[in-house]
Amino acid sequence: MSMPSLPLFLSQLFNGLATGLLLSLISAGLTIIYGTLGVLNLAHGALFMVGAYAGFMALQWTGSFVIAIFGGMVGALVVGLIMERVIVRYYYQRPPEDQILVTFGIGIVITELVRLGFGGIAKPVPVPSWGQGITRIGSLIYPTYRIEMMAIVAVALVGLYVLLYRTRIGMIVRAGIEDSLMVNMLGINVYRVFLLVFGVGAMTAGFAGILNAPILAVTPDMGESFLVMSFVVIVIGGVGSFPGAIVGGIIAGEIISLTSMFSSAYSHVMLFAIMAVLLAVRPQGLFGIEGRE
Amino acid sequence: MILRRLARYSGGRPWVAELITLVVLLLCPVVLPLFGVTADIASRILIWGLFGLGFDILFGYTGLLSFGQAAFFGTGGFASAFLLTQTSLQNHVFLSLIIGMIAAMVAGVVVGFFTLRRSGIYFAMITLAFAEMFHFLELSPLSQWTGGENGLTGVPMPIVGIDSLHIQISSGWSLYGYIAAFFFVGYVVAHRIVLSPFGQVLTALRDNSPRALATGHSVRKYKLAAFVIAAGYGGIAGGLLGVLQSYMPPDAVAFHTSGQLVMQSIIGGAGTLFGPLVGAALWLGLQNYLQDVPVIASAWMLILGIVFVVLITAFRQGILGALKQLFEKAAPKAPVHETELSAEITRRHHVTGVPDEHPNQDEIPDNYLRTNAPAGGLIIVPKGESADGAALSCRNLTKHYGGIYANEGIDMSIPEGQLRGIIGPNGAGKSTFFKMLAGEVAPTEGQVFLHGADVTGLGVTAVSQLGMSKSYQINELFSKLTVSQNLAIPVLARLRGEFRPDMLKSLHKVPGLHGQIEATLELVNLTQRADVPVTELAYGEKRRLEIGLALANAPNVLLLDEPLAGMSPRERADTVQLLKQIRAGRTLVVVEHDMDAMFELAEYISVLQEGRLLAEGTPEEIKNDQRVQDAYLGGMEEV
Numbered sequence: 001m002s003m004p005s006l007p008l009f010l011s012q013l014f015n016g017l018a019t020g021l022l023l024s025l026i027s028a029g030l031t032i033i034y035g036t037l038g039v040l041n042l043a044h045g046a047l048f049m050v051g052a053y054a055g056f057m058a059l060q061w062t063g064s065f066v067i068a069i070f071g072g073m074v075g076a077l078v079v080g081l082i083m084e085r086v087i088v089r090y091y092y093q094r095p096p097e098d099q100i101l102v103t104f105g106i107g108i109v110i111t112e113l114v115r116l117g118f119g120g121i122a123k124p125v126p127v128p129s130w131g132q133g134i135t136r137i138g139s140l141i142y143p144t145y146r147i148e149m150m151a152i153v154a155v156a157l158v159g160l161y162v163l164l165y166r167t168r169i170g171m172i173v174r175a176g177i178e179d180s181l182m183v184n185m186l187g188i189n190v191y192r193v194f195l196l197v198f199g200v201g202a203m204t205a206g207f208a209g210i211l212n213a214p215i216l217a218v219t220p221d222m223g224e225s226f227l228v229m230s231f232v233v234i235v236i237g238g239v240g241s242f243p244g245a246i247v248g249g250i251i252a253g254e255i256i257s258l259t260s261m262f263s264s265a266y267s268h269v270m271l272f273a274i275m276a277v278l279l280a281v282r283p284q285g286l287f288g289i290e291g292r293e
Numbered sequence: 294m295i296l297r298r299l300a301r302y303s304g305g306r307p308w309v310a311e312l313i314t315l316v317v318l319l320l321c322p323v324v325l326p327l328f329g330v331t332a333d334i335a336s337r338i339l340i341w342g343l344f345g346l347g348f349d350i351l352f353g354y355t356g357l358l359s360f361g362q363a364a365f366f367g368t369g370g371f372a373s374a375f376l377l378t379q380t381s382l383q384n385h386v387f388l389s390l391i392i393g394m395i396a397a398m399v400a401g402v403v404v405g406f407f408t409l410r411r412s413g414i415y416f417a418m419i420t421l422a423f424a425e426m427f428h429f430l431e432l433s434p435l436s437q438w439t440g441g442e443n444g445l446t447g448v449p450m451p452i453v454g455i456d457s458l459h460i461q462i463s464s465g466w467s468l469y470g471y472i473a474a475f476f477f478v479g480y481v482v483a484h485r486i487v488l489s490p491f492g493q494v495l496t497a498l499r500d501n502s503p504r505a506l507a508t509g510h511s512v513r514k515y516k517l518a519a520f521v522i523a524a525g526y527g528g529i530a531g532g533l534l535g536v537l538q539s540y541m542p543p544d545a546v547a548f549h550t551s552g553q554l555v556m557q558s559i560i561g562g563a564g565t566l567f568g569p570l571v572g573a574a575l576w577l578g579l580q581n582y583l584q585d586v587p588v589i590a591s592a593w594m595l596i597l598g599i600v601f602v603v604l605i606t607a608f609r610q611g612i613l614g615a616l617k618q619l620f621e622k623a624a625p626k627a628p629v630h631e632t633e634l635s636a637e638i639t640r641r642h643h644v645t646g647v648p649d650e651h652p653n654q655d656e657i658p659d660n661y662l663r664t665n666a667p668a669g670g671l672i673i674v675p676k677g678e679s680a681d682g683a684a685l686s687c688r689n690l691t692k693h694y695g696g697i698y699a700n701e702g703i704d705m706s707i708p709e710g711q712l713r714g715i716i717g718p719n720g721a722g723k724s725t726f727f728k729m730l731a732g733e734v735a736p737t738e739g740q741v742f743l744h745g746a747d748v749t750g751l752g753v754t755a756v757s758q759l760g761m762s763k764s765y766q767i768n769e770l771f772s773k774l775t776v777s778q779n780l781a782i783p784v785l786a787r788l789r790g791e792f793r794p795d796m797l798k799s800l801h802k803v804p805g806l807h808g809q810i811e812a813t814l815e816l817v818n819l820t821q822r823a824d825v826p827v828t829e830l831a832y833g834e835k836r837r838l839e840i841g842l843a844l845a846n847a848p849n850v851l852l853l854d855e856p857l858a859g860m861s862p863r864e865r866a867d868t869v870q871l872l873k874q875i876r877a878g879r880t881l882v883v884v885e886h887d888m889d890a891m892f893e894l895a896e897y898i899s900v901l902q903e904g905r906l907l908a909e910g911t912p913e914e915i916k917n918d919q920r921v922q923d924a925y926l927g928g929m930e931e932v
Contacts, residue, residue, distance in 0.1 A: 040414040087606065096413045097358045098605060101559060104360075104552065105602040112595035224548060228425045231418040239415065265433035272426035276407045279419065283410050 004261045007139050012257045018146050020253020021153040022208055026226055027233040027245040028160055029204030035240035036176050036197040039088060039099045043107035044205050044230065045223025051076040051206025052213045052222060053114055056123050065128035069210050076206020077199050079110065084198040089191065107223075115220040122217035131214070149211055156207060157246060163200070164242060173197055232275050238288025247286060311481055318473045322466040332466045334581060336537050338573045339469070339476045340530050345558050345569020346483040347526025352555075353564030354487055355519040356499030357412075360551050361420030362527050364404060364427040367546030369397035369528020371431060374445040374541035375438050386451035390475075390532040397528020398521050400427075405520040409513065412502070421548065428546040445541040464537075472533050479526060482797070483566055486522065490785050490803050491796045495519055497782040500771040507733065507769075508846055509757035509786035518794060556601050562611025571612055575600075671812045672805065673878050674760040674787060676709075676849040679745025684709045684850050684880035685730065685761070689739035692725050699725040700904045703739070707897075712872075712881045714895030714912075716888070718924060722904040723884045724766070727854055730882070731763040732756035743850065758791055763852040764843035766884075768835050770827045776838060777810055777823040783846035784809045809845055817841040817871065833864045840871070850880045857887045869894060892916065900924065 004012070030044045041047075054075020059068035083106055091099045131145030164170040172193055176183045184190040209223070216222060233252045237244025255274055260267035278285070325335055344366060351357050373393030376382040382389050408419045431439045439445065451462045451471055462471050486492050494515055497505040506512045535541035544550065557572030576597060583593040608615050676684070686706040692699045700722045707713045717723050728734040730741055732753040740749040748756050762783070771779050784806055789795065800806070814820045817837040822830065830838065840856055856872065857865050869890050872881065885891050891898065892912040900907040900915060902924045908915065915921055 034414075040418070087602065090606065097356075097417075098609065100358060100360075100414060100417050101555070102602060102605045104555070105598055105605060108552075108556075108598035109595060109602060112592070112598055116592060116595060228421060228548065232422050235415065235418055235422065239418075263434075265429075268429040269426055269434060272422050272429070275419075275422060276426075279407050279410055 008261065011140055011142075012261045013254070014140060014142060016254035016257030017250065018150050018253070019257060020250035021150055021157070022212055022249075023226075023229055023233050023252050024246045024249025025153050025156055025208045026205055027230040027237070027249050028157065028242060029201040029208075030230050031234045031237070031240055031242060031245040032160075032164070032173075032204075033198055033201035034234070035242070036173055036180075037088075037092065037194050038096070039091065039103065040096065041088075041201070042100055042104040042227065043083065043110060044103075044201070045225075045227030046107040046110040047076045047080055047202045047205040047223070048209040048226050049114065049218075049220060049223035050079050050110060051209030052125070052218045053118060053123070053209075054206065055210030055213055056125050056218055059125060065130075068125075069207065072206045072210025072213075073203045074206075076209065077203040080202020080206075081195065081199050083202075084195055088198065089194070092194070107227075111220050111223070118220070120220060122219045125210075125213035125218055127214040145214060149215075152211060153208075156204070160200075160204065161242070169193070169196070229271070232271055234285070235275055236278055236285055238285030241285070241287040244285055244287030310484060314480055315477060318477055321473070322469060330578075332464070332469045333537070334577055336469045336472045337534075338570065338577055339472050340533050340537065341554070341557060341573035341577070342567075342570030343472075343476045343479045343533070344527055344530035344554055345561075345573065346479050346566060347523035347530075348554055348558055349563060349566050349569055350483060350486060350492075350495070350526075351519050351523035352558060353566075353568065354492060354499060355495040355516065356502075357409075357516060357519065358417050358555070359408075359420040359520075359523070360417050360548075360555065361404070361408075361422070361424030361427075362523065362554050363546050363548065363550035364420075364424040365397040365401055365524035365527030366531035366534075366550055366554075367427055367431060368400045368524075368531070369393040370531025370535050370541050370545050371439045371445065372396035372528070373532035374448050374535040377448050377535070378445050379438070383449055384452060386449065386536060390529055390536070393532040394525050394528040397531070398525045400528075401521040401524025402517070404524075405517045409516050409520060421551065424546070424551055425548065428543075428548070431543055431546045439543070440541075442543055444543045445535070446539070448535040448539050448541060450539070451536060464539075468537060472537065475529060475533060479529070480566065483526075485799075486796045487566065488800060489796050489798050490789060490800050490806075491515075491518070491794060491798075493778065493781055493800060494785055496774060496778075497771050500773050501769055504769040504771065504842070505782060507731070507753045507757060507763065508783040508842065509754055509762075509791055510782070511754055511791040514792040518792075518796075522796075556597065559611055560597075560601055560604055562613030562615070562617075565611070565613040565617070568611050568613045575612075671816065671844065671875075672787075672809055672847045673849050674847045676760060677744035677746055679709075679742070681706065681745070682708055683742070684711070684744060685882065686742045687730065687739060688742070690726065690729055690736050690741065691738040692722075692729060692734065693737045698904050700729070700736075700901075703901075703906050705899060705906065705909075707880060707882060710876075710878075710880055712876055712883070712894055712896050714891045714898040715882065715884045715901060716886075716891060716898060716915075717901035717907070720903075721901040723901055724854065725904075726901065727763070727852055727882075727884055731761065731852055733763075754791055757786065757846060757848075760848055761850040761852065762843045762846040762848040764840045764854060764856060766854040766858055768839045770835060770838060770842070772827055775824050775826050776819050776830070777814065779827060779838060780810045780813050780841055780845045781806065783842050784813075787845075787847045809847065813841045813845040816844065816875065818867075833860060836860060836864070837868070837871075840868070844875060848879065850882070851875070853881065853883045853885075855885055856883065857885055857890055865890060 026044070026048060030041060033039060033041050051072035055068040055072030058071025059065060062068070087102060087106060091102055127145045131148050133144050134141055135144045135147055164173060172183060172188055176190055176193055180190050229252060233248040234245055236251060237248025252271055255271045256267045259270040321335055322332070344362070348359070348362055351359060370393065373389040376389040376392060377386060404420070404423045408416055408423060411419060432441055450464070450468065453460045453462060453471065462468050494505065494510055497510070498512055498515055502512055531545055534545060553576070554569070557576050558569040559572070560575060561568035561570065561572030579593050579597060583590055589596070604611060610618065683706045688704055690703040691701050703726060715723055715726070725734060729736045732748060732751055732755065735750050740747055742748065743756065743759055743761055748759060771782060785803065788803055788805055814823055817840060819834060819837060819841065822834060827835065827838070836859065840853065843851055843853070857868055860868060865887065872883070872894060883891070883895065895912060897909065898912055898915045899909045900921050907924060908918050908921050910918065
């Protein structure tokens with residue numbers, strides 16, 4: 001094992017940021033839903049996958065990647081809303097284990113439906129015309145689409161932040177996180193807010209799914225590894241914390257990327273190992289509040 | 294009698310279930326081929342069933358939902374497959390399987406150390422993450438030993454031998470027999486575990502972990518033990534999978550292995566031991582039958598997913614659980630009848646408010662509360678000696694929450710055998726004070742002494758083990774257990790200490806358990822309701838059981854947080870009698886809002902106001918204390 005050169009290091013640092021921002025976005029969706037509704041959505045990975053497929057279909061029909069992005073968001077949103085209305089809302093009063101189990105089951109149903117409809121073979125989503133080629137940043141040479149994707153994800157995160165922290169509805173959502181019963185008593189239909197939050201969370205996953213589609217093969221199982229990584233992200237950042245999801249995502253991305261500089265075999269192992277160490281030292285996560293389960 | 298009830302409720306007569314299992318396992322090779330089930334499928338079902346026995350102990354009995362059991366399935370599987378293919382242990386299948394199981398259990402200790410720091414959703418997420426770590430480890434860093442993406446091929450068949458007689462097991466029904474033997478032993482052990490005192494404590498953790506902690510059980514150790522047991526079952530099942538297939542596949546460590554186990558257990562019914570086996574049979578059966586049906590061949594997983602979601606939503610208890618319920622509804626057993634009768638008596642009693650004219654053996658609060666003194670038959674844990682004769686005392690007890698002072702500088706000394714009342718207006722800091730005494734909350738400053746020994750910061754479990762227990766203002770019961778099972782939990786903590794791995798011991802054989810439960814039942818007048826699940830109790834009965842839980846713990850210092858809260862006047866009178874009755878040999882500290890009861894009961898009263906000790910004295914002195922009157926009336930004169 002030798003020390004990597006500076007350019008390699010910078011390049012990996014950049015790589016980590018790209019992976020990390022995407023993880024931040026997925027985890028933000030997961031953590032908003034958990035923070036507000038108290039439901040850990042194990043179907044989040046499936047929604048990520050639905051976004052990719054919905055985007056793929058939109059791309060097939062229209063040939064426009066921009067429309068594909070909207071298609072991905074709408075696809076995941078619709079599936080998310082149906083899921084909340086038909087099943088999840090009956091689970092708000094049930095034990096957390098039941099919520100985990102049912103969303104896990106819903107995730108499988110969604111995945112299998114997609115497999116039945118599209119088959120198990122990977123669908124190609126080409127890099128859009130405006131993302132072709134490579135870009136040079138100083139000594140770095142980097143695929144253009146990846147840089148654009150980072151920018152788009154960053155904008156989406158800022159958008160989520162504004163929605164949560166700078167709007168009336170965001171204030172209600174954050175109040176709902178603190179005490180949903182109280183919000184309800186203040187004359188705000190908290191269940192409508194719940195539906196909205198679930199929709200936003202699902203849409204975030206779908207958005208990430210289609211954005212990442214040109215980089216990764218689109219298959220029915222593509223969401224699984226992202227679900228697991230987003231768990232690690234929110235455990236590191238603090239479950240239910242929006243800033244925690246962002247910082248946790250970037251940390252996770254950098255751990256994977258920087259470790260792979262030395263040994264790609266250990267990159268994911270290192271991610272889980274650091275999570276374990278953090279759990280031992282600070283069980284509530286970086287931004288978590290002590291005692292909140 | 295109580296113990297027989299306990300045993301019956303938690304799983305039937307000993308050995309009957311084992312015998313039936315054995316017969317069914319022996320019949321399978323004869324019967325199953327008639328239905329087109331191959332030895333391979335039957336063996337796979339048993340392997341998943343064995344894997345599931347451990348998971349059921351972890352999830353169904355202890356309430357810990359792990360999404361990472363694949364880690365142990367893989368650890369055991371790869372450890373034994375490695376020994377069988379790469380070392381000189383090639384001819385020692387049994388030994389390799391056992392070593393694999395031990396490896397999985399060691400992994401269980403390590404993973405459990407981290408994952409059990411959190412509960413609920415965190416536990417699910419973190420176990421999943423750890424299992425993924427194992428998956429990545431198998432795929433790459435350890436591929437030299439595990440074969441990475443190729444897995445390990447050439448796992449040999451076992452040879453079973455006694456002296457010179459050696460039988461080479463080959464695939465087919467003889468291998469089924471080998472695996473069935475493991476399953477049978479695994480089942481016998483699991484069944485003993487859930488019927489043991491250890492298993493009884495596990496159910497308490499599932500239902501109300503904080504209360505189990507407060508009654509003196511080391512929740513952390515029990516959880517870890519259950520986790521390691523589940524890991525062991527996973528390890529041996531993983532090893533058997535390698536033997537069955539002559540190949541250890543890398544996807545044994547993958548997430549979907551953990552997911553499949555969870556789904557099978559839920560579908561079959563958690564908390565039944567056989568649930569995972571039934572789920573596995575349905576899973577593998579569906580997978581195999583649907584393969585031949587053209588249109589829906591690829592939809593078997595979808596069908597299972599839908600079945601799973603429907604079961605969780607409507608039949609959370611799974612197939613076996615639903616069948617059990619159906620069976621119990623169809624054939625109500627004698628004791629249920631008996632308890633319905635006693636419920637009727639209790640109800641009439643509540644309506645009329647007077648005791649039944651014809652007292653019989655089913656009779657009734659008043660009677661019995663008066664005549665049975667003192668605290669018939671209840672054991673009390675021996676107490677330590679303190680120099681100043683104080684059972685419980687505190688010095689400068691202070692608690693800050695950020696800038697808020699809940700309690701400040703409280704000095705108190707409660708002599709041995711006293712019944713001390715603590716009163717104060719709402720927000721006076723009584724609850725926090727009580728929590729600090731009981732060891733539930735660590736004080737910011739100051740110390741607590743129990744029989745002269747400093748118990749500050751020891752925690753509620755240790756304090757409970759030292760002989761002080763608490764009953765709560767809001768009922769903290771074990772919701773899925775019956776009344777007598779509830780009472781067994783604190784008694785087991787007293788008789789067995791904070792942790793004892795008596796997993797193979799019968800609950801019947803805990804000396805003193807029976808007597809203490811019976812005595813407590815009688816004392817809190819729940820003898821007739823002993824077999825009733827807590828959910829079916831009336832509020833007043835739950836309240837009595839709440840006090841009973843604290844009493845059954847055999848405390849010498851008993852803290853009662855608003856024991857009369859929410860009771861009807863009649864129940865209050867009964868409970869006041871009960872408190873008088875249990876005084877003998879104990880020190881009682883009571884927080885209560887009911888002033889009349891307090892002045893009647895207490896020998897000495899301490900008044901808290903705004904987190905400080907305002908006044909202390911006999912009930913007479915307190916009644917006439919100007920400061921106390923001001924505190925309660927809030928300076929009415931000034932208005």
